[in-house]
Amino acid sequence: MLRGLWRLTWLEIKIFVREPLGLVTTVGVPVLTFLVVGRAVAGQMQRAGSRLPAAVSVDLPVLGAVLIALSGVLSLVAIIAIYREGGILKRLRATPLRPQTILIAHVLVKLAITATTLGLMILAGRRVYPVGPAVPLASFAAAVLFSTVVILSLGFLIASVVPTARFAQPAGAVVLYPMLGLSGLFLPLDALPPLLHGLARLLPLTYVVSLLRGIWRGDGWPAHGGDVAVLVVMCVLCTAASARVFRWE
Amino acid sequence: MMPSQTAVHVHGLRKAYGRTVAVDDVSFDVQSAEIFGLIGPNGAGKTTTMECVEGLRAADGGTISVLGLDPAREGSLLQQRIGVQLQEAQLQKRITVGEAVGFWASLHRHPVDGHRLLEQLGLGDKRNAWFMTLSGGQKQRLFIALALINDPELVFLDELTTGLDPQARLAIWGLIRGIRERGKTVFLTTHLMEEAERLCDRVAIIDHGRLVDVGSPSALVSRHCPERTVVVTAADPGAADRFRTLPRVTAVVGDGPQLSIRGLGDDFVTDVVRCLAAHQIHVTDFRTVSPTLEDVFLKLTGHGIRN
Numbered sequence A: 001m002l003r004g005l006w007r008l009t010w011l012e013i014k015i016f017v018r019e020p021l022g023l024v025t026t027v028g029v030p031v032l033t034f035l036v037v038g039r040a041v042a043g044q045m046q047r048a049g050s051r052l053p054a055a056v057s058v059d060l061p062v063l064g065a066v067l068i069a070l071s072g073v074l075s076l077v078a079i080i081a082i083y084r085e086g087g088i089l090k091r092l093r094a095t096p097l098r099p100q101t102i103l104i105a106h107v108l109v110k111l112a113i114t115a116t117t118l119g120l121m122i123l124a125g126r127r128v129y130p131v132g133p134a135v136p137l138a139s140f141a142a143a144v145l146f147s148t149v150v151i152l153s154l155g156f157l158i159a160s161v162v163p164t165a166r167f168a169q170p171a172g173a174v175v176l177y178p179m180l181g182l183s184g185l186f187l188p189l190d191a192l193p194p195l196l197h198g199l200a201r202l203l204p205l206t207y208v209v210s211l212l213r214g215i216w217r218g219d220g221w222p223a224h225g226g227d228v229a230v231l232v233v234m235c236v237l238c239t240a241a242s243a244r245v246f247r248w249e
Numbered sequence B: 001m002m003p004s005q006t007a008v009h010v011h012g013l014r015k016a017y018g019r020t021v022a023v024d025d026v027s028f029d030v031q032s033a034e035i036f037g038l039i040g041p042n043g044a045g046k047t048t049t050m051e052c053v054e055g056l057r058a059a060d061g062g063t064i065s066v067l068g069l070d071p072a073r074e075g076s077l078l079q080q081r082i083g084v085q086l087q088e089a090q091l092q093k094r095i096t097v098g099e100a101v102g103f104w105a106s107l108h109r110h111p112v113d114g115h116r117l118l119e120q121l122g123l124g125d126k127r128n129a130w131f132m133t134l135s136g137g138q139k140q141r142l143f144i145a146l147a148l149i150n151d152p153e154l155v156f157l158d159e160l161t162t163g164l165d166p167q168a169r170l171a172i173w174g175l176i177r178g179i180r181e182r183g184k185t186v187f188l189t190t191h192l193m194e195e196a197e198r199l200c201d202r203v204a205i206i207d208h209g210r211l212v213d214v215g216s217p218s219a220l221v222s223r224h225c226p227e228r229t230v231v232v233t234a235a236d237p238g239a240a241d242r243f244r245t246l247p248r249v250t251a252v253v254g255d256g257p258q259l260s261i262r263g264l265g266d267d268f269v270t271d272v273v274r275c276l277a278a279h280q281i282h283v284t285d286f287r288t289v290s291p292t293l294e295d296v297f298l299k300l301t302g303h304g305i306r307n
């Protein structure tokens, strides 16, 4: 049904890896940042000789994961805009590929990159950052990838409406990063004024953070069925909306 | 169903972008195994027409049938059987020529030998080059390779030789004629009148989104520019008046010994030759000038530059 999907995905991965800057910013920067911060935290902890406060031991990995997901989404927004402006999307559409295959390939590329970055981070983090044995890493990784898919669907919506490639990355950043402020990572949701609290409940990152925190702490998936359900609905809505407004050129 | 000898059937095609009407009630047929050319000034609606036929754009009105399929609804099926070269397209900057050809080949059930195709198009030693490092003409040749990779029954070429050097152009003309010889159909646009005249079996002229005329290049020339010209250099001062008495002559102009004699009909040149002989007019130069498709084009679409 999705003829050519794997080939196209593999081709796009190869092409992505050939661009040194893209690789550094989407994979290198998050991993390095995490290492530096993790080392500092670990050093502090050794000096204090105490357990880490939850804000650090849980929220730091969650923040790291969310940042990885967001950088993947931003890079998707940029690449779709560039491909559209260059007529590459149109050129690919004039083939037996189904339109959705072309777009799904990009989603898979971003997921592969997110997974790689996450894996590197976990491997590297193990050495400097004390991950408790209770943390279900596989489950956490699955939750991050699931969250990435949801945010990617929002990314497609952004990519559908940005007018030019130059504008794409900043536009994506302006939409996505402020969500982080209301996601509950920096301020507890209950501390927000009612209006902002209401707004936060409409944003996917709020549910992403809740889900990731819970999984990291060791809650099972069933405990976060509500988050998952809301995210699935948001993903479906964003996908349906971008299917209507997506422009190929 | 339409008869099998019609590859493309377009009837009453209409397409507007906002308030710009790009294509306005255009109808034509492309026969199987012919090279069909669409010519017209910039912005005439050639690319729009072609992209509607390819299924890349939704028409606002009219009916289109391509190889018996509806391009708007049966796009994927159609793409298996056609080849497309777009006027303005790019590939991923860092895809190699070999990867592009390999990927395109993998999308089709019966691809041709990509190696050979690249050799034929003079890209044999560019197989490992990134797309972004190719010259304009090399990119163009790669796009032609991608359009031909599935040995399509019908190939669309939008400005196929734009940016190509004379050698590449001749090679590609040969390739295109080869396609027709194997019973396949070619639908192209071009701004080179010489290309249209030499390559196309039939040509459609489009202007301001409307079809002006369709026919073989020679039929269009005799229909719209039937006048031929004989240019002679004759010292005899009475020559001009002698030519004016010939029935098929429409005008004699010229200063000094060089005269341009214009006239109509197949026998016009013979008349001039006979007149020269009968009156023993001594000429030092004699040539005939036949109108070309370019004259037809300028006559039908005017001399003004398009915005």
Ligand SMILES: Nc1ncnc2c1ncn2[C@@H]1O[C@H](COP(=O)(O)OP(=O)(O)OP(=O)(O)O)[C@@H](O)[C@H]1O
Binding pocket: B017, B020, B021, B022, B040, B041, B042, B043, B044, B045, B046, B047, B048, B049, B087
């Ligand atoms: N995507 C678009 N959005 C808005 N207007 C468009 C678009 N594409 C084409 N047009 C307009 O439609 C008209 C026909 O354009 P088209 O590209 O079909 O012309 P063309 O005959 O291929 O010209 P050229 O010889 O320059 O390639 C032009 O007036 C053009 O400005």
Ligand SMILES: [Mg+2]
Binding pocket: B046, B047, B048, B087, B158
């Ligand atoms: Mg055009």
